[in-house]
Amino acid sequence: MDLHSEMMAIGNRAVVAARKLAGLAVQKKNRILCAMADALEERGDRVLEANNRDMDAARNAGLSGAMLDRLELNSSRVEAMANDLRAVSKLKDPVGKEISHWIRPSGLVIRKVRVPIGVIAVIYESRPNVTADAAGLCFKTSNAVILRGGKESIQSNKEIVDALQAGGAKKGLPDDSVQLITTSDRDAVRELVQLEDCVNLAIPRGGEALIRAVMEHARVPVIKHYKGICHTYVDKSADPAMALRISENAKCERPAVCNAMETVLVHRDVAQSFLPELARQLGARGVEFRADEKARAIVPEMKPATEEDWSTEYLALILSVKVVESIEEAIEHITKYGSKHSDAIITQDEAAATVFFNEIDSATVYWNASTRFTDGGEFGMGAEIGISTDKLHARGPMGLEELTTYKYLITGSGQVRD
Amino acid sequence: MDLHSEMMAIGNRAVVAARKLAGLAVQKKNRILCAMADALEERGDRVLEANNRDMDAARNAGLSGAMLDRLELNSSRVEAMANDLRAVSKLKDPVGKEISHWIRPSGLVIRKVRVPIGVIAVIYESRPNVTADAAGLCFKTSNAVILRGGKESIQSNKEIVDALQAGGAKKGLPDDSVQLITTSDRDAVRELVQLEDCVNLAIPRGGEALIRAVMEHARVPVIKHYKGICHTYVDKSADPAMALRISENAKCERPAVCNAMETVLVHRDVAQSFLPELARQLGARGVEFRADEKARAIVPEMKPATEEDWSTEYLALILSVKVVESIEEAIEHITKYGSKHSDAIITQDEAAATVFFNEIDSATVYWNASTRFTDGGEFGMGAEIGISTDKLHARGPMGLEELTTYKYLITGSGQVRD
Numbered sequence: 001m002d003l004h005s006e007m008m009a010i011g012n013r014a015v016v017a018a019r020k021l022a023g024l025a026v027q028k029k030n031r032i033l034c035a036m037a038d039a040l041e042e043r044g045d046r047v048l049e050a051n052n053r054d055m056d057a058a059r060n061a062g063l064s065g066a067m068l069d070r071l072e073l074n075s076s077r078v079e080a081m082a083n084d085l086r087a088v089s090k091l092k093d094p095v096g097k098e099i100s101h102w103i104r105p106s107g108l109v110i111r112k113v114r115v116p117i118g119v120i121a122v123i124y125e126s127r128p129n130v131t132a133d134a135a136g137l138c139f140k141t142s143n144a145v146i147l148r149g150g151k152e153s154i155q156s157n158k159e160i161v162d163a164l165q166a167g168g169a170k171k172g173l174p175d176d177s178v179q180l181i182t183t184s185d186r187d188a189v190r191e192l193v194q195l196e197d198c199v200n201l202a203i204p205r206g207g208e209a210l211i212r213a214v215m216e217h218a219r220v221p222v223i224k225h226y227k228g229i230c231h232t233y234v235d236k237s238a239d240p241a242m243a244l245r246i247s248e249n250a251k252c253e254r255p256a257v258c259n260a261m262e263t264v265l266v267h268r269d270v271a272q273s274f275l276p277e278l279a280r281q282l283g284a285r286g287v288e289f290r291a292d293e294k295a296r297a298i299v300p301e302m303k304p305a306t307e308e309d310w311s312t313e314y315l316a317l318i319l320s321v322k323v324v325e326s327i328e329e330a331i332e333h334i335t336k337y338g339s340k341h342s343d344a345i346i347t348q349d350e351a352a353a354t355v356f357f358n359e360i361d362s363a364t365v366y367w368n369a370s371t372r373f374t375d376g377g378e379f380g381m382g383a384e385i386g387i388s389t390d391k392l393h394a395r396g397p398m399g400l401e402e403l404t405t406y407k408y409l410i411t412g413s414g415q416v417r418d
Numbered sequence: 419m420d421l422h423s424e425m426m427a428i429g430n431r432a433v434v435a436a437r438k439l440a441g442l443a444v445q446k447k448n449r450i451l452c453a454m455a456d457a458l459e460e461r462g463d464r465v466l467e468a469n470n471r472d473m474d475a476a477r478n479a480g481l482s483g484a485m486l487d488r489l490e491l492n493s494s495r496v497e498a499m500a501n502d503l504r505a506v507s508k509l510k511d512p513v514g515k516e517i518s519h520w521i522r523p524s525g526l527v528i529r530k531v532r533v534p535i536g537v538i539a540v541i542y543e544s545r546p547n548v549t550a551d552a553a554g555l556c557f558k559t560s561n562a563v564i565l566r567g568g569k570e571s572i573q574s575n576k577e578i579v580d581a582l583q584a585g586g587a588k589k590g591l592p593d594d595s596v597q598l599i600t601t602s603d604r605d606a607v608r609e610l611v612q613l614e615d616c617v618n619l620a621i622p623r624g625g626e627a628l629i630r631a632v633m634e635h636a637r638v639p640v641i642k643h644y645k646g647i648c649h650t651y652v653d654k655s656a657d658p659a660m661a662l663r664i665s666e667n668a669k670c671e672r673p674a675v676c677n678a679m680e681t682v683l684v685h686r687d688v689a690q691s692f693l694p695e696l697a698r699q700l701g702a703r704g705v706e707f708r709a710d711e712k713a714r715a716i717v718p719e720m721k722p723a724t725e726e727d728w729s730t731e732y733l734a735l736i737l738s739v740k741v742v743e744s745i746e747e748a749i750e751h752i753t754k755y756g757s758k759h760s761d762a763i764i765t766q767d768e769a770a771a772t773v774f775f776n777e778i779d780s781a782t783v784y785w786n787a788s789t790r791f792t793d794g795g796e797f798g799m800g801a802e803i804g805i806s807t808d809k810l811h812a813r814g815p816m817g818l819e820e821l822t823t824y825k826y827l828i829t830g831s832g833q834v835r836d
Contacts, residue, residue: 117810221809250834361437367828414660
């Protein structure tokens, strides 16, 4: 079978599964999730053996230490995957919820009700835990999922999906609810994201290169974020201690994630006092600074920033620093170089915060808090399938509700249109 | 300037306009809409002159009567466009509305607030009234709009957009809020729907060929419907008089629109009594029938249906007719051949209606009402920018709310993440 036919067959099976999933009662779904978790733990040894084979191949291929760490499973990581599935079983199911209803003058009753999206393709990189995570969230919302992980983790992913299928089947998981693409053909993703008649949504999770590759070929809707260039703007009316604490947290707490700060913008009125403290406090945490001329006039030890720095997602302990003349200049900078992910203003001035809230066109905008809070768990969603910097359907952290759509159910008594 | 640069320039101007639009107060927007309406009426003669030139060119090019009718303006049609803009000025503005808010244990206050999408491209065919209509709806929701109408209506569209811009400018319409693409280059649409950095949403309105052409090249999100293959299923427990009345309305009231019925499915238990009545009553309205063998065994005058008929959007007084053994067969048929637009069940049996509601995966599902109600106005939205058979962001009729997205505004008091 050629690749196109193979992907079509997977897509068509997912469509059939999605129809069965749409009718599953929530109690049954929760029992299936727990059975999936149990099976993952029971088959832990097989999963770890498969992961060892992936790790050996990855070492032979010369993958970096960071890559190997992302790929590696151990018994506590397997247990964490299982527990995450159990946690998803406890979350409230949005499917079937009535969003609104109204009655037309004709007597027609219109109800807008949450339903599954249908078939979701999740395309990701080396972390095998995404396999169980994405499968659990899509299943909880009655979506069929087609998983395509990184080639490095193929053996691990196969065992994980086998466990989920076998465990779930005991409690009535419909066939093909969770499918894994196992072909080594790199064009599989291209074929997958062109299956307009089968796939309702593609969610790529990973580095910018992966996401651009998906977008290059996609004909199905894609929700994504390329990167997180998050800013903290320290206003002239900022509480300096708060500004320092938030800046340190936003940069240093976990620099390799998308909601970490990449650039601090400092109002000129407070730059003289703030920047030396910033350099001292974040410098002590190992942060390297790339600064504009105005900032370097205050802290000459900072390296000069290049134009490229302003749009670079360092994912490391590096921080761009710029002194701005006004909040307007800060907003202009964020609009030009930001990624519409998360941006913060630190100020005691409510008027300034309001301007920032209104004019920053990002998924999440903060006033006196760290950008690190952009996360499904931190938002109280209980889970996260990804973060969107797109504007359609879902923005910011995507939890269970964002994995649903709606339909209109309209009840009449014989109404016809004039 | 080459086409790509030209389109980029239009896109970049729209982005600048969108930022200004986001901050406009609703009262100001409403005054601008009324000023646009006034200008359209004041410049009615120029619009009609331009339309005459389009009509002459269209006649010389040998366009069909139906096409000419769609293209033609007269003073009452211009007045209707102006009044539609005034009506939009009276609709409630969804921008700024708080969708929800909650407080996290840390004290962070999270507000989810409606905001404009940004820049919307509307791609349509010959009707010049779409120009004013789409401009009004996008403007009301503070979106910048880039319009690309059919080449037949280019002179009319130019005059309409000139009037909107001139009238709006008097009351403070930001420059480039409403732009029209006037190049005759057919590749303009391709370039437009690839402007990922400028265009946030493309809405194609027109025939299936237009929409497929957009989808072929799109890298920006698209909301669309290819066609409406709408079904009415007459259940064994249907009220026969209601089933006839609804069938006649769904097929005959306006056959050329997407929410008209194309296929009636009749349960075998009622086929013997229902089909002859259907043939008589709809036959008297000029309907031609294309029926399966079981239906033809009851009404032999019906023509035989081909496989192709089941997935054909006739947009005319033609109706496919099929006898089904069960509600399950009806649902299977709709799932296989339908377009996820609008489908109806006629039954007095609530259990059957519930199965139909649950299993039909269409934007709008009706119980005892005509599919013709799928329309923004009929839903009480006050306006409609289009209908979506997609599942992401918007499903069914799209009004003002569907032209917005949201952002999260998060207020803290110095919170950092552990």
